[in-house]
Amino acid sequence: MDARGTSRALGLIAFVAMLPLSLALVGGFFGSFHPAFDSLAHFRIHCAAALILLAPFLLITRGLRWNGLLAAVLGVWAILNITGIAIIPGLGTVQASQEPKDGLAPVYRLMQINLRFNNPEPGKVLSLIGRIRPDVLTLEEVSPMWTEKLALLESAYPYRLACKLDGYVGGVSILSLRPFAEGAEGQCLADGAFASAPIDFGGRLVDVAVMHLHWPWPFDQMNQIKDLTPSLAGLAGSAILAGDLNAVPWSAASARVAEAAGMKAIGPMRPTWLYRRLPEFLRFAGLPIDRVFAREVAVLSVETLEAVGSDHLPVLVHFSPVPPDGEPGDLKTATAWLPSGPLRNEAIR
Numbered sequence: 001m002d003a004r005g006t007s008r009a010l011g012l013i014a015f016v017a018m019l020p021l022s023l024a025l026v027g028g029f030f031g032s033f034h035p036a037f038d039s040l041a042h043f044r045i046h047c048a049a050a051l052i053l054l055a056p057f058l059l060i061t062r063g064l065r066w067n068g069l070l071a072a073v074l075g076v077w078a079i080l081n082i083t084g085i086a087i088i089p090g091l092g093t094v095q096a097s098q099e100p101k102d103g104l105a106p107v108y109r110l111m112q113i114n115l116r117f118n119n120p121e122p123g124k125v126l127s128l129i130g131r132i133r134p135d136v137l138t139l140e141e142v143s144p145m146w147t148e149k150l151a152l153l154e155s156a157y158p159y160r161l162a163c164k165l166d167g168y169v170g171g172v173s174i175l176s177l178r179p180f181a182e183g184a185e186g187q188c189l190a191d192g193a194f195a196s197a198p199i200d201f202g203g204r205l206v207d208v209a210v211m212h213l214h215w216p217w218p219f220d221q222m223n224q225i226k227d228l229t230p231s232l233a234g235l236a237g238s239a240i241l242a243g244d245l246n247a248v249p250w251s252a253a254s255a256r257v258a259e260a261a262g263m264k265a266i267g268p269m270r271p272t273w274l275y276r277r278l279p280e281f282l283r284f285a286g287l288p289i290d291r292v293f294a295r296e297v298a299v300l301s302v303e304t305l306e307a308v309g310s311d312h313l314p315v316l317v318h319f320s321p322v323p324p325d326g327e328p329g330d331l332k333t334a335t336a337w338l339p340s341g342p343l344r345n346e347a348i349r
Contacts (some may be wrong), residue, residue: 008025011061013230014054021054022046025078033251034167035217038252043286043312045265049073052059055278076317077273082250083269100173105320107300108178108201109209112242112290114312117143117271121309123342126152132316134198136176138210143170150175159199161185167191172243181205189231196235204321206297207236211243221246225256231252232261238296238321239263244273244312254291263293267302268315276311283313296322 024040025047025226031038041256043175044261052075058068111134115125128165129137133156142150142162150173154160157175165171171192180186187198196209213227214221235241241261247253249265258265269287292302298320 008061010057011064012082014057014061015067017070018051018054018067021050021110022071024073025051032255035222035253038222038247039216039218039249042248044248044250044327045082046285047077048078051284061179062101074196078152088309089254106202106300107318108136109322110136110240110292110317110319111305112138112210112292112317113308114140114212114273114290114310115142115146115170117141118309119147119309120150122146122306125149125310125314128305128314129154131151132305134316135178135201136174136208138177138208139168139173139313140210140212140244140246142173144284148168161195161197163190163192163195171195172212174208174210176208187231188296190228193224194228194231198236198322202319205238206321207235207239207243209235209239209243211241211245211257213243213245213247213253214247215255216251221253222256225253225260229260232257235261237296239294240317240319241293242315242317243291244289246282246289247291248287248289249291257291258293258330261293261295263295266292266294266317270302270304272313272315273311280307292317294319298322 018213024046024177025038028044028047029037029042032040051071053073055068055075058064058071061068074281101155111129111132113125119125122145128294137157139146141237149249157177159176159178159180162176163171163173171188172195174186174195174197176197176199177297178201181198181200182199186195187196193212194209198205239261241257241263245254245257247257249269254265268290269288270288271283271288273288274283274286292315299322300318302315302317305316307313
């Protein structure tokens with residue numbers, strides 16, 4: 001086969017690959033109609049990148065150039081919508097950035113970690129916690145093995161809520177340096193997949209909740225969200241929700257959680273999960289399914305931390321409770337990604 005024939009063959013292969021990728025990409029935008037479409041949405045950026053890579057082979061093949069142009073436009077359009085630059089209004093992903101009016105407001109830290117039930121390197125997790133010493137920990141997959149390991153932190157984190165989940169994967173937990181509200185013990189729901197507790201941050205109560213959702217369709221993620229809607233809506237005015245949603249920021253599932261809780265998504269957008277058998281340098285190909293939401297809480301930064309033996313990266317949030325005389329409207333809100341660098345208004349606690 002000569003060069004022209006080879007080029008033609010590559011173009012036809014690219015065309016055949018383009019068809020299912022385009023259908024999957026477009027179908028993912030209809031996640032609100034059926035959970036099956038929402039499952040496709042999780043791989044939107046992968047489909048978009050593949051279409052962009054296929055476009056040159058189509059553009060140089062006679063008779064397929066319009067298909068190449070369509071592949072390129074679809075791919076770029078999908079990525080722009082994921083990054084929040086919506087070509088069609090209303091389809092972009094919005095992340096809320098919030099700052100307190102008072103630059104002297106105290107700053108606290110929340111660390112979100114899916115521990116992985118059989119993490120082979122639990123010492124890395126404990127070392128990270130000891131080094132950063134966040135005020136609050138929201139944890140998933142707290143298996144019997146982890147219950148024993150976390151007992152080592154009992155003196156440092158005396159305020160805790162542990163929710164057991166039947167099976168070997170384990171439930172969710174909240175560990176805190178700060179005391180729970182007087183007389184409050186928190187609550188466990190959804191068979192150990194959801195927990196919440198009011199925590200006292202220097203006289204300001206904030207409901208801290210942790211959630212571990214099931215996998216998307218054909219599993220029962222959407223039914224789980226529906227069952228948890230009353231609990232999400234019942235969180236106090238100032239609240240932070242963190243956890244492993246098994247849902248990307250641009251999915252209908254993530255949007256329904258935010259709507260049910262009346263919260264804003266605050267990140268992160270960087271992939272936090274990667275299949276455990278893949279090398280770390282492929283992290284960019286993972287999924288950002290470890291999510292944080294907030295309401296009436298000023299968020300200063302959100303960042304992912306180094307790998308600690310789990311297939312999920314830890315997420316660190318710096319935040320400040322809204323002053324007691326403040327109102328939600330006092331927050332400066334922008335539709336942009338949150339910075340992952342140094343704090344903009346550090347304060348002494």
